[in-house]
Amino acid sequence: xxxxxxxxxxxxxxxxxxxxxxxxxxxxxxxxxxxxxxxxxxxxxxxxxxxxxxxxxxxxxxxxxxxxxxxxxxxxxxxxxxxxxxxxxxxxxxxxxxxxxxxxxxxxxxxxxxxxxxxxxxxxxxxxxxxxxxxxxxxxxxxxxxxxxxxxxxxxxxxxxxxxxxxxxxxxxxxxxxxxxxxxxxxxxxxxxxxxxxxxxxxxxxxxxxxxxxxxxxxxxxxxxxxxxxxxxxxxxxxxxxxxxxxxxxxxxxxxxxx
Numbered sequence: 506x507x508x509x510x511x512x513x514x515x516x517x518x519x520x521x522x523x524x525x526x527x528x529x530x531x532x533x534x535x536x537x538x539x540x541x542x543x544x545x546x547x548x549x550x551x552x553x554x555x556x557x558x559x560x561x562x563x564x565x566x567x568x569x570x571x572x573x574x575x576x577x578x579x580x581x582x583x584x585x586x587x588x589x590x591x592x593x594x595x596x597x598x599x600x601x602x603x604x605x606x607x608x609x610x611x612x613x614x615x616x617x618x619x620x621x622x623x624x625x626x627x628x629x630x631x632x633x634x635x636x637x638x639x640x641x642x643x644x645x646x647x648x649x650x651x652x653x654x655x656x657x658x659x660x661x662x663x664x665x666x667x668x669x670x671x672x673x674x675x676x677x678x679x680x681x682x683x684x685x686x687x688x689x690x691x692x693x694x695x696x697x698x699x700x701x702x703x704x705x706x707x708x709x710x711x712x713x714x715x716x717x718x719x720x721x722x723x724x725x726x727x728x729x730x731x732x733x734x735x736x737x738x739x740x741x742x743x744x745x746x747x748x749x750x751x752x753x754x755x756x757x758x759x760x761x762x763x764x
Contacts, residue, residue: 506631509644509653517554518646518653522546527569530603530610531648534571537585543574544648545615545630547637550608551644551653555662556691564690568600569608572633574615582612620673630654636671638683641693643670668696678711682718689731694751697744704739 509515522528535544548570556563573582582599583591590602598613615621615628620636630645634656637643643656656670667687674680684699695703707715712735719728741747 506634506654506656509655509659511659513558514555514659515653517558518551519651521550521554522646522648522651526603526606527608530606531571533603534585534601534610534612535648538573539576539580541575543615543630545572545574545633546570546646546648547572547633548642548644551646552641552658552662555644555659559663560665567608568611570611570613572613572615572618574628574630574633576614576616578614578616580614582614586612619675620671623675624673636673638669638671638680639687639699640668640670641666641687641691665691665693666696667691667693667699669698669702677706678714678718681707681711681715682722685715685719685731685735686723689727689734694748695738700738700744700747703735704741 509518522531531544531546535542538544546569549564550566550569553563553566583593586599586601590604591599594600594611594613596613596619597617598611601610601612603610615633618628618633618636620626621628621632624636626632626636630647634643634645634654637656640657640661642658643661644658645654646652647654657668661668667684681703684695684703687693688695716728716732719731723731738747741750
């Protein structure tokens with residue numbers, strides 16, 4: 506874990522969290538929580554800021570992922586949001602839709618983060634950061650301390666590569682979904698371990714389930730595009746052949762992915 510001190514990145518992230526609607530929603534949330542609560546914003550919203558800064562464009566940000574530390578497993582997030590528009594998520598959290606907010610907020614107790622929960626790890630920011638799936642997502646903003654921490658995120662974004670940050674894979678269908686969605690959204694190259702995982706670890710039943718999951722989450726049109734890209738990847742005989750074709754597409758001025 507390292508503090509981010511880059512003089513280009515830090516101000517961009519600070520401005521994002523100082524936007525009145527975002528700061529206001531996070532301050533509202535903080536006011537509803539006990540004084541011991543820690544608020545960590547992780548992953549996509551910050552990743553997209555860095556992508557946009559380094560490459561000039563990024564996937565749209567539709568939600569903010571928040572992990573709340575310093576609280577027991579018995580603490581009720583639904584109770585905190587009882588007068589708000591919110592619904593349970595698949596991973597023991599709550600999806601909150603603040604009034605007049607264009608962004609949703611996905612909240613999860615740190616003790617319920619799947620890597621910490623299943624691995625029986627201490628619910629710390631360090632274990633959260635090391636348990637995030639890919640290096641491009643391994644970045645955390647500590648809302649109370651106003652500090653940014655990463656585990657290789659900036660380098661991964663600069664190199665346009667999707668690589669495993671955590672080797673803990675609790676569900677192969679879920680991690681495959683995350684790989685394919687991340688590749689579609691960013692157009693980044695897969696690392697060799699990620700490429701090999703997709704080629705060798707998914708059986709037919711898992712692929713069928715994966716297609717059904719995509720249809721439920723992103724619709725038929727995007728599912729067709731994502732699964733077409735997956736089928737193409739599976740036909741490359743080697744990782745080097747995959748990279749060579751990606752390079753060829755880039756030189757031809759064609760997008761490597763449609764996300």
